[in-house]
Amino acid sequence: MPTDGLDDFGRFEEPSLLVLISLSNGPKHGYAIQTDVRSFANVNLGPGTLYAVLPRLERMGLIEALPTEARRRPYRITGLGASALQTELARVQGIAAAGIARLGANS
Amino acid sequence: VIRVFSALYPRSWRARYGVELDALLADQRPTPAAVVDLLLGALDAHLTGGGGVSSVVSRWRTPGALAFTVGGLIWFAGDAIELLDGGADQLGLLAIDAARLLVVFGELIVAFGVIDHARASRRGRALSLATATLAALGLLVGATAMVVLVLHTMGISNSALWYALEWSPGGAVVYYAAMAVFASLATMRNVLPRPPLAALAAASGGLLAWTLLPSPVNGIQAAHILFITLPLSWLLVGVVSLVFRPSRVEVALS
Numbered sequence: 001m002p003t004d005g006l007d008d009f010g011r012f013e014e015p016s017l018l019v020l021i022s023l024s025n026g027p028k029h030g031y032a033i034q035t036d037v038r039s040f041a042n043v044n045l046g047p048g049t050l051y052a053v054l055p056r057l058e059r060m061g062l063i064e065a066l067p068t069e070a071r072r073r074p075y076r077i078t079g080l081g082a083s084a085l086q087t088e089l090a091r092v093q094g095i096a097a098a099g100i101a102r103l104g105a106n107s
Numbered sequence: 108v109i110r111v112f113s114a115l116y117p118r119s120w121r122a123r124y125g126v127e128l129d130a131l132l133a134d135q136r137p138t139p140a141a142v143v144d145l146l147l148g149a150l151d152a153h154l155t156g157g158g159g160v161s162s163v164v165s166r167w168r169t170p171g172a173l174a175f176t177v178g179g180l181i182w183f184a185g186d187a188i189e190l191l192d193g194g195a196d197q198l199g200l201l202a203i204d205a206a207r208l209l210v211v212f213g214e215l216i217v218a219f220g221v222i223d224h225a226r227a228s229r230r231g232r233a234l235s236l237a238t239a240t241l242a243a244l245g246l247l248v249g250a251t252a253m254v255v256l257v258l259h260t261m262g263i264s265n266s267a268l269w270y271a272l273e274w275s276p277g278g279a280v281v282y283y284a285a286m287a288v289f290a291s292l293a294t295m296r297n298v299l300p301r302p303p304l305a306a307l308a309a310a311s312g313g314l315l316a317w318t319l320l321p322s323p324v325n326g327i328q329a330a331h332i333l334f335i336t337l338p339l340s341w342l343l344v345g346v347v348s349l350v351f352r353p354s355r356v357e358v359a360l361s
Contacts, residue, residue, distance in 0.1 A: 029130075031135070047131055048148020049147075
């Protein structure tokens, strides 16, 4: 079970992070995830990328599918997913803090 | 229009995600970027089975393990026959080369697993690709040697090329060393995150004893057998365990 963030996602690491962040405030279906990610990250998640990420997250137990509503299937984040998201965000925060500190030291 | 492209996904993938993907596509404009993204997504689903694990590995790991196990046993039986009759007839050699085809098939399944791991993970990617490259080198030399041997038995080529590929220092080093490194690294890093050392030791010791005991061998023969036996026994344990235990990538995804 993953306890070390999203390391095994390879090139899908960043889209996976964005999807998990999007689901962290409630279940959403594909189009709602795309719209939400565009609004908070200014990133366009293409349909192929989104549906490469959702099966991976689902197989890892980081998200789970809810019953279909009018052909749209919502997904929600699991406890494991929330834990992986927290780990990943802490890692990203550490990188950001190091970068900002170094920029500050140079200016 | 864009929904036409969703038909490019594998049938099993569409059975699970097709309806919701079509609903998503119905909600957006078909931009060129979305079409390209969809094509890449379909390619990814074909390569990985849609969940990050190669469908090749999932589909073929049991027959691969069986082929490898049976091939390995015939290979060592052939070696034993060769040593017993002192190379008097071709039975042992034929058994070895027939078995090699089965073993190569099993090795290919592990190679796919290694490439899977390299693709799925940032960590160890270079090492995984290096082991896959070594495997490709070893398999290339071994397969060429097999073809040359078959041509030789048909009287089409002379045996010099086969000997050069299989038994010259250059050919043997590429073939056996590549397979040895590949077997060890693939088994250690990709198939068995915590390799059962007792099982590996038992497999190596058992196969060595079985091959060495039939008759006395000289130093070169012993070194040759050792060189083949150790990596093969590692691969044997690694491939058989694929049947009973999911690979590292699959553990991460299940």
